[in-house]
Amino acid sequence: MLLYIRLKRETQRQWILGRKNMEPGIKKQTILIIDDHEYTVRILSHALKNAGFEVQAAYSGEEGLELIRTQGLPDLAVVDYYMDLGMNGMEFCKRVLSFSDLPIVMLTAVYDETIIEKCLEDYCEDFVRKPFSPEVLVARIRRVLSRFEPVAAAKTFNMLVDEHLTINFAEQTVKINGKPVSLTPIETKLLYVLMRQAGTPVNPQYILRRIWPQEIVFEDRLHVHMHRLRRKIDNNSQEPYIVSKRGAGYIFRLH
Structure with missing residues (x-):
């Protein structure tokens, strides 16, 4: 009642x-x-x-x-x-x-x-x-x-970012110019965190807390995973999707 x-x-x-x-x-x-x-x-x-x-x-x-x-x-x-x-x-x-x-x-x-x-x-x-x-x-x-932040950018099953990039979070894959590329769980989660705030700098300390909540992790570890993710989705791209801004953090840019 x-x-x-x-x-x-x-x-x-x-x-x-x-x-x-x-x-x-x-x-x-x-x-x-x-x-x-x-x-x-x-x-x-x-x-x-x-x-x-x-x-x-x-x-x-x-x-x-x-x-x-x-x-x-x-x-x-x-x-x-x-x-x-x-x-x-x-x-x-x-x-x-x-x-x-x-x-x-x-x-x-x-x-x-x-x-x-x-x-x-x-x-x-x-x-x-x-x-x-x-x-x-x-x-x-x-x-x-x-x-x-609102998650509209990451809600669809196959998210078409633009004509070059499609993301499937559940399957942990992306397509670059139609070619499928597998992501690791950490890379997928990093991409999701950045997509939640696409166009806005995301502080590295915030990312560390979201990805490794129960571990003491230094930024060097984040840099390694971010470098690998950028190599996969920014391959041969003249305008990279993920950029770093000194003193602010990482930004996922919607072209």
């Missing part, structure tokens, strides 16, 4: 909570929900749609990965930690974060400080315990999204 009361309040105030996404001409952000309980998916989907988001739903980690493979990356994923069948939430996070920097909010019905600490350190941006208030969860999703 509490969920429905709060959901009604959310609906009544959707023009406030969702005004940014609902303004004409602004593309809605997409939230992927992965939970094996239909009731949770239905309640959360309703709240998110009323708040102005596009919603995708999956009932297992495998189904969520298939949605990403076929429809591209969402702006954020809400993932249940415990799922009865197949891949659990943590395994999904490991898989998707191997090739992207997707923001994730984890849900759980069991309170375990060890699990929460592990997830927050390694995989997700926030952790919400069930039962939850849809209104509060939507607010926390907005807070997480506010820390990330």
Whole structure:
């Protein structure tokens, strides 16, 4: 009953909570929900749609990965930690974060400080315990999204950057002038981080925290991986896609 009361309040105030996404001409952000309980998916989907988001739903980690493979990356994923069948939430996070920097909010019905600490350190941006208030969860999703640039440039399955470059994040490949080139997981994630803020300098320290959150890594290691990535996608290009700006960071340039 509490969920429905709060959901009604959310609906009544959707023009406030969702005004940014609902303004004409602004593309809605997409939230992927992965939970094996239909009731949770239905309640959360309703709240998110009323708040102005596009919603995708999956009932297992495998189904969520298939949605990403076929429809591209969402702006954020809400993932249940415990799922009865197949891949659990943590395994999904490991898989998707191997090739992207997707923001994730984890849900759980069991309170375990060890699990929460592990997830927050390694995989997700926030952790919400069930039962939850849809209104509060939507607010926390907005807070997480506010820390990330819109991901429109990296959302499609096969992203055509221009006539020379196509990127497939899920398959960890690019096509340079029609020729497929494989990327390593680190290279794919580096490219994703840069694409999130295409045209804007990305500070090396920020990149280090996103790529290696639990390691003490120096910029020399980043330079090596960035050099390899640039060699792959900037091969014989007179106007390189990735450039470095002294004192600012790396920039992915949209030609």
